[in-house]
Amino acid sequence: MKILVCISKTPDTTAKIAFTDNNTKFAEAGVQWIINPYDEWYALVRAIELKEKDPSVVIHLITVGTADVEPIIRKALALGGDEAFRVNASSHDSFFISSQIAEIAKQGNYDLIFTGKETIDYNSSSVGGMVAELLDLPYISLATKFELNGATATVTREIEGGEEVVEASLPLVVSCQKGMAEQRIPNMKGIMGARTKPLKVSDPVNAEAPTSIISFETPPPKAGVKLIPADNPAELIRLLREEAKVI
Amino acid sequence: MPVLIFLDQSDNTIKKTTPEVITYGAKLAAQLGITAEGILLGTVSSDIAALGKYGVTKIHHVNDEKLNHPDGQVYTQIIAQAVDAIGAKVIVFSNNLHGKAIAPRLAAKLKAGLVSGAVALPDMSNGFVVKKTVFSGKAFANISVNTGIKIISVNPNAFQAEASGGAAEVVPFNATINAAKTKVVSVNKIKGEIPLSEAERVVSAGRGLKGPENWKMIEELASVLHAATACSRAVADAGWRPHHEHVGQTGLAIAPNLYMAIAISGAIQHLAGVNRSKVIVVINKDPEAPFFKAADYGIVGDAFEVVPKLIEAAKAL
Ligand SMILES: Cc1cc2nc3c(=O)[nH]c(=O)nc-3n(C[C@H](O)[C@H](O)[C@H](O)COP(=O)(O)OP(=O)(O)OC[C@H]3O[C@@H](n4cnc5c(N)ncnc54)[C@H](O)[C@@H]3O)c2cc1C
Numbered sequence: 230m231k232i233l234v235c236i237s238k239t240p241d242t243t244a245k246i247a248f249t250d251n252n253t254k255f256a257e258a259g260v261q262w263i264i265n266p267y268d269e270w271y272a273l274v275r276a277i278e279l280k281e282k283d284p285s286v287v288i289h290l291i292t293v294g295t296a297d298v299e300p301i302i303r304k305a306l307a308l309g310g311d312e313a314f315r316v317n318a319s320s321h322d323s324f325f326i327s328s329q330i331a332e333i334a335k336q337g338n339y340d341l342i343f344t345g346k347e348t349i350d351y352n353s354s355s356v357g358g359m360v361a362e363l364l365d366l367p368y369i370s371l372a373t374k375f376e377l378n379g380a381t382a383t384v385t386r387e388i389e390g391g392e393e394v395v396e397a398s399l400p401l402v403v404s405c406q407k408g409m410a411e412q413r414i415p416n417m418k419g420i421m422g423a424r425t426k427p428l429k430v431s432d433p434v435n436a437e438a439p440t441s442i443i444s445f446e447t448p449p450p451k452a453g454v455k456l457i458p459a460d461n462p463a464e465l466i467r468l469l470r471e472e473a474k475v476i
Numbered sequence: 477m478p479v480l481i482f483l484d485q486s487d488n489t490i491k492k493t494t495p496e497v498i499t500y501g502a503k504l505a506a507q508l509g510i511t512a513e514g515i516l517l518g519t520v521s522s523d524i525a526a527l528g529k530y531g532v533t534k535i536h537h538v539n540d541e542k543l544n545h546p547d548g549q550v551y552t553q554i555i556a557q558a559v560d561a562i563g564a565k566v567i568v569f570s571n572n573l574h575g576k577a578i579a580p581r582l583a584a585k586l587k588a589g590l591v592s593g594a595v596a597l598p599d600m601s602n603g604f605v606v607k608k609t610v611f612s613g614k615a616f617a618n619i620s621v622n623t624g625i626k627i628i629s630v631n632p633n634a635f636q637a638e639a640s641g642g643a644a645e646v647v648p649f650n651a652t653i654n655a656a657k658t659k660v661v662s663v664n665k666i667k668g669e670i671p672l673s674e675a676e677r678v679v680s681a682g683r684g685l686k687g688p689e690n691w692k693m694i695e696e697l698a699s700v701l702h703a704a705t706a707c708s709r710a711v712a713d714a715g716w717r718p719h720h721e722h723v724g725q726t727g728l729a730i731a732p733n734l735y736m737a738i739a740i741s742g743a744i745q746h747l748a749g750v751n752r753s754k755v756i757v758v759i760n761k762d763p764e765a766p767f768f769k770a771a772d773y774g775i776v777g778d779a780f781e782v783v784p785k786l787i788e789a790a791k792a793l
Contacts, residue, residue: 242725242745246614266726324584349612349725349748353592354571358548358580367657368548370577373719387720388573388663389486390671397658407712407719407727439589439623443605446616448751454758454768459777463789465757468773470793473755475734476677476701 230285232276233339234310235330235360236292237265238301239350248445255350255445264301267345269308270412271405275375276343277309278410287311291333293326295319299428306423307415313426318433321351321442327359328436334364340399341382346371346406357404367397373408479505480564481532482555483516483524484574487665488544490522492674493570495530495637500630501568502531502641503597510565514644515558517551518543528644530637536562536649546574547656552581554651559586559625561649571629572673579629589621595634612725612748632673633731634752672721675704677734678753680723682708684739684760684779688716693783694738700790706730708740724749739779742767759783 240246241261249256264273273290280286290313292302302313316329334342342361347354354370361368373392374385380399385392387406415423457465469476481501484491498514505512514535516524524535536558543550555578559567567582569575571593583590591606595616599605603620606628610617672678679698681691691705698705705721712722723730725748735753739760740746747770750756758771761778768774775782 246611351610352612354576355580355590355592359584362581362584371573389673390669391665393663394661395658396661407722441620443618443620451770454771454774456774459775459782462782462785465773465775466789475755
């Protein structure tokens with residue numbers, strides 16, 4: 230059993246979101262980088278759990294990024310991957326990134342490909358679906374539980390107002406969110422071991438980027454809070470109806 | 477060369493986000509000087525033609541109950557056939573759960589540029605540029621789509637549905653339908669609950685409520701306001717509320733018309749998932765709680781005293 234886990238680098242959740250170069254670039258100065266939480270907490274940890282149950286499982290990690298993502302991929306290896314791939318390219322277009330992942334996936338014959346639900350920076354929620362289409366595989370999005378029984382996966386996913394359980398045969402692409410697994414902290418043995426795990430760097434395959442970022446904007450600041458005295462909550466209800474017109 | 481709008485349904489019912497995306501698609505078609513048409517897969521119990529009032533002139537319907545449960549792969553194949561048959565230039569989805577499962581696949585299949593999470597109509601003064609949310613609602617990016625065929629998935633509740641036109645013409649669409657490789661074995665819908673992602677009003681509560689037993693008043697307030705309930709991550713992690721109620725940067729991102737945050741501190745990761753709400757109300761006993769900086773209305777007070785009074789006042793409306 231071979232699992233490929235897609236790993237992305239994102240700014241820390243507390244990072245200040247600002248832009249430079251006439252609002253065309255994210256201001257990276259002073260920003261702490263982390264593994265995209267959905268990739269780490271849910272996709273990677275669930276893969277590790279599957280390996281703990283069945284030691285014959287092999288976990289490969291893939292990231293598309295320039296050399297500065299290496300600390301992130303080493304951290305992911307410290308949590309538990311066996312080896313990693315880095316496609317040496319920088320892009321914010323989901324199709325370009327998916328084309329690179331699909332290429333590596335074709336060479337590795339994976340039974341399972343896990344992604345996070347979305348990245349917390351570009352929020353596109355697209356890579357899983359695109360990789361699945363490029364490989365002509367089924368894709369189960371926004372999974373909250375994943376169980377394996379031989380070559381059949383039983384996956385619980387979120388639907389509007391509830392959840393549903395879906396069955397599919399491997400190979401399969403799954404995007405992972407809360408519920409799949411619990412966040413873990415890498416231990417010393419993992420951190421030491423990660424230094425010597427293979428990290429293979431390759432050049433990107435040719436793929437066009439159908440979209441490009443023109444500029445960024447930050448939302449206008451709020452006008453300020455209107456405080457209502459605690460002994461008169463009825464006034465709040467009146468304002469919500471008559472002024473804000475939301476109830 | 478029309479705009480093609482994916483008309484989302486589940487349980488034989490048209491989804492609440494569908495009129496929103498039709499309105500978006502119809503305005504976009506008007507900008508381009510072309511028509512807006514819809515594609516609907518599966519059987520639906522309501523009057524489909526009536527969706528014309530939001531601006532679609534024609535609806536291509538694959539009226540087959542095998543399609544009542546969307547399989548991303550099968551749906552993609554059928555929509556691609558329709559795009560081909562009618563020569564659609566732009567395809568519009570809701571960026572809801574079905575949209576997230578289908579739009580990226582279709583984009584890869586058609587080699588079409590995709591903007592997911594759009595919040596405005598394209599700016600065509602210089603190419604085709606669509607504004608979307610990034611950094612979990614903390615910013616927007618303007619994305620240029622450079623391909624002939626373009627796909628846009630519109631954030632739920634970012635665009636108001638507007639009814640104006642008449643009925644649409646409904647035409648059957650003959651598609652090749654392949655067997656699905658995924659099988660739905662069970663569906664568990666929480667009866668009577670308003671789905672959080674579609675809710676116009678949300679009442680949310682945090683760790684300040686001290687324990688799950690204190691959620692009765694939150695549920696009651698939500699019920700009188702016709703609101704869905706949500707919670708902070710601290711609350712979902714503690715197991716006081718189910719995971720699907722967790723909103724924020726690592727939970728669900730929502731943008732309702734009203735978001736009422738009760739005993740939630742307003743940590744940056746929480747705000748990231750709710751700051752696009754149109755009106756934010758904060759109830760917190762700590763006047764220094766960071767949430768007040770992001771709020772439109774606030775009450776500094778003890779939730780256990782304020783919420784019962786709010787319920788009374790809302791009932792009296
Ligand atoms: C990587 C990362 C991702 C995260 N993602 C998310 C996310 O997606 N969503 C999220 O919510 N959090 C997220 N968090 C956690 C976040 O940082 C906060 O810890 C969390 O939101 C706190 O929840 P809370 O406001 O309910 O609890 P607390 O911070 O404990 O705040 C409780 C509040 O209740 C008030 N209070 C107490 N008693 C009363 C009373 N009787 N009446 C009125 N008010 C009262 C207090 O004044 C306080 O402001 C994330 C954190 C990290 C590090």
